Structures are given as structure tokens and as C-alpha cells.
Amino acid sequence: MTTRTPLMAGNWKMNLNHLEAIAHVQKLAFALADKDYDAVEVAVLPPFTDLRSVQTLVDGDKLKIKYGAQDLSAHESGAYTGEISGAMLAKLKCTYVAVGHSERRQYHNESDELCNAKVKAAYQNGLTPILCVGEGLDVRKAGNQVAHTLAQLDGGLKDVPAEQAESVVIAYEPVWAIGTGEVATPEDAQEVCGAIRGRLAELYSQELADKVRIQYGGSVKSGNVAAIMAQPDVDGALVGGAALDSEEFVKIVRFRDQ
Numbered sequence: 001m002t003t004r005t006p007l008m009a010g011n012w013k014m015n016l017n018h019l020e021a022i023a024h025v026q027k028l029a030f031a032l033a034d035k036d037y038d039a040v041e042v043a044v045l046p047p048f049t050d051l052r053s054v055q056t057l058v059d060g061d062k063l064k065i066k067y068g069a070q071d072l073s074a075h076e077s078g079a080y081t082g083e084i085s086g087a088m089l090a091k092l093k094c095t096y097v098a099v100g101h102s103e104r105r106q107y108h109n110e111s112d113e114l115c116n117a118k119v120k121a122a123y124q125n126g127l128t129p130i131l132c133v134g135e136g137l138d139v140r141k142a143g144n145q146v147a148h149t150l151a152q153l154d155g156g157l158k159d160v161p162a163e164q165a166e167s168v169v170i171a172y173e174p175v176w177a178i179g180t181g182e183v184a185t186p187e188d189a190q191e192v193c194g195a196i197r198g199r200l201a202e203l204y205s206q207e208l209a210d211k212v213r214i215q216y217g218g219s220v221k222s223g224n225v226a227a228i229m230a231q232p233d234v235d236g237a238l239v240g241g242a243a244l245d246s247e248e249f250v251k252i253v254r255f256r257d258q
């Protein structure tokens with residue numbers, strides 16, 4: 001039987017400047033103990049401008065918190081004003097990078113093709129992509145959440161070889177549950193996360209599918225995390241709003257105590 005270490009990742013979105021980031025990570029580091037890191041992998045995804053400060057703190061204090069970025073360019077370098085390359089993130093020793101978050105898809109028109117190029121750019125630079133997928137309310141109301149989400153998965157992983165895909169993290173985030181207080185039921189989360197694992201088995205192998213961590217995201221809080229994590233195909237959470245409160249995020253990391 002495969003045991004997957006849960007991954008609790010805080011996506012700060014466009015919140016916390018670099019000074020606030022240092023204070024926030026220090027609070028997390030102070031609260032979290034070795035037993036927490038033994039049970040759960042903990043990561044933060046700050047804004048780009050915070051990453052150097054977070055790196056300095058994590059390196060200097062030898063913290064076990066992992067960190068990464070919220071996006072990367074599909075390009076390696078060049079005349080792409082405003083973009084940040086995977087190589088730049090790797091130089092900052094990022095572990096993770098989110099790809100295709102619904103806010104990127106919605107506000108920046110990111111397509112599955114672009115997400116696919118970004119997944120490849122992440123691997124090209126030794127970063128682990130957290131590929132975000134999930135349906136909007138209209139799709140959910142029509143009952144097409146599984147087909148919609150699996151199409152995003154297929155698109156994001158197109159031509160990604162198994163040696164790379166075995167380390168990918170998939171974040172299932174129903175768009176209607178993001179920042180709305182509307183959390184999907186644990187059964188809703190399991191339905192789609194289970195289908196994602198099934199598709200990974202079809203695309204690659206059951207062995208690979210059993211290794212991949214699938215997170216749920218969308219209004220996760222300390223009060224609902226335990227029930228979601230009890231689902232067999234949910235291996236962590238991508239946490240937005242609740243990750244900005246260090247005490248709340250620590251409670252989410254300690255979901256087994258809730």
C-alpha cells in the first residue's frame with residue numbers, strides 16, 4: 001500500500017509584503033514542531049517579491065517549511081516583461097510552483113496549452129508543479145465537474161513523461177468554493193479527486209497514480225479540514241484565506257487533532 005505524505009500548502013495570493021512574510025513564516029516556524037513535519041509536508045507560496053526573504057529565513061534558520069511560487073513563465077528567458085522564469089525560481093531554491101490556478105485561468109486567460117507549457121518549464125528547472133484544476137459553478141450545476149476537471153488534467157499533463165509526472169501535485173479546486181465560504185462536501189471532493197487518480201492510472205499507471213498527491217482547495221479551514229482529509233483520495237489542501245492567519249494554518253497542518 002502506498003502512503004502519501006499529506007501536503008498542506010498556503011497560497012498567499014497577492015497578500016503579505018516581504019516584511020510581513022518574514023514575520024508570518026517566523027510565527028509558523030515557532031509554532032510547528034518536528035512531529036508536525038514528520039506527519040505533514042508544510043509549504044507556503046508567497047508573492048514573488050517575498051521569495052528571497054523567505055529563502056534567507058528558511059536557509060538561515062534551517063527551517064523545514066518548504067516554499068514556492070504562485071506562477072512561472074512558460075519561457076526560459078528573454079523579452080517577456082513582467083514574467084518570472086523557472087530558472088529564477090530554482091535559483092531561489094523554490095520547491096513548488098503553482099500552475100493554472102483558477103485565478104490565473106480566469107483573469108489572465110490561461111489555457112490548458114499554456115498550463116502544459118508551464119508544467120514543462122517547471123520540470124525543466126527542477127521545480128515541482130502544483131497543477132490546479134477544477135470547475136466553475138455553471139459546470140457543477142450541469143453535473144459535468146468530473147469531465148471538465150479531467151480535461152484540464154489531460155491538457156496540463158500532455159506529453160509529460162512518467163518520470164516527471166510521478167512527482168506532480170494536483171490541486172482540485174472547485175472555483176465556486178474559492179474564497180466564498182462555500183466548501184465542497186467531503187463527498188464532492190472525493191468524487192473528483194478519485195476520478196483524477198483514476199485518470200492518472202489510465203494516462204500512466206496505477207503505481208504512478210498511487211504516488212501522486214491530490215490536494216483539495218476551496219474555503220479550507222481548521223473546522224472542515226479533518227473531514228476532507230478523511231477522504232481516501234485527498235492528500236492535502238491548497239489553502240488561500242485561512243493560510244494568512246498563522247494560528248489557523250497551524251491548526252490545518254494539525255488536521256488530525258481537529
Ligand SMILES: O=C[C@H](O)COP(=O)(O)O
Pocket residue numbers: 011101173177178179180181217218219220238239240241242
Ligand atoms: O489556492 C487556494 C485556493 O484558491 C483556495 O482559496 P480559499 O481557501 O481562500 O478559498
